[in-house]
Amino acid sequence: MDRFLLIDNDESFTLVLARALQRRGFTTQSAHSDTEAIALAKGQSFNKAIVDLKMQGVSGLTLIPTLKQLQPQLEIVMLTGYSSVATAVEAVKLGATNYLCKPASTTEILSAFANTSGDVEAVIPEKRPSVDRLEWEHIQKVLNENHGNISATARALGMHRRTLQRKLNKHPVRA
Known part of the structure; x- marks a missing residue:
C-alpha cells in the first residue's frame, strides 16, 4: 500500500487531496512547512511525496534533497501554481519523479507517479512563448x-x- 506525504502550506488543499487519496485506499500524512515535513520523514516511512514548490518562506526545491537523503526510495512529484521551465528542470535534477502544474486532479497526480519515462510523442507548442x-x-x-x-x-x-x-x-x- 502506498503511503503519501503531502507537503503544502495550503491546509485546505492538502485536506482535499488527502481525502481524495484516502478514498482510493492510500494512507496519507500532511505537513504544512518544511520542518513538519522533515520531522514526519524522520519518524515514518513513505514511498510517495507530493511537494508544493512555493511555500511560506521556503522553496519546495530545498526539500527534495533532504527527503531523498532521509528516504532514498521516495518518489516525489513537485506540484505548483508557479511553474517555469527552470524550476521543472531543477526539481527533476534534484530527484523529483515528475513535475505538475496546479490545478491537477488526483488522477493526474497519480499518473505523474506512474509516468517516469520520457514521452517522445510530447506535444510541441505551435506558438512561441510571449x-x-x-x-x-x-x-x-x-x-x-x-x-x-x-x-x-x-x-x-x-x-x-x-x-x-x-x-x-x-x-x-x-x-
Missing part, C-alpha cells in the same frame, strides 16, 4: 541560482529589489 513569459522564466532561473535570495537576484538582474518583488507576487504569465 516576451512576458520568457521574462518570468528568466527571473525564476536567476532566483533559483541565487537560492531564493531576492536581493541577490535583483542585483544579478540589474533590477530594483521592490520591482522584482512586485513581479514575483504576480501570477506567472501564460505561454
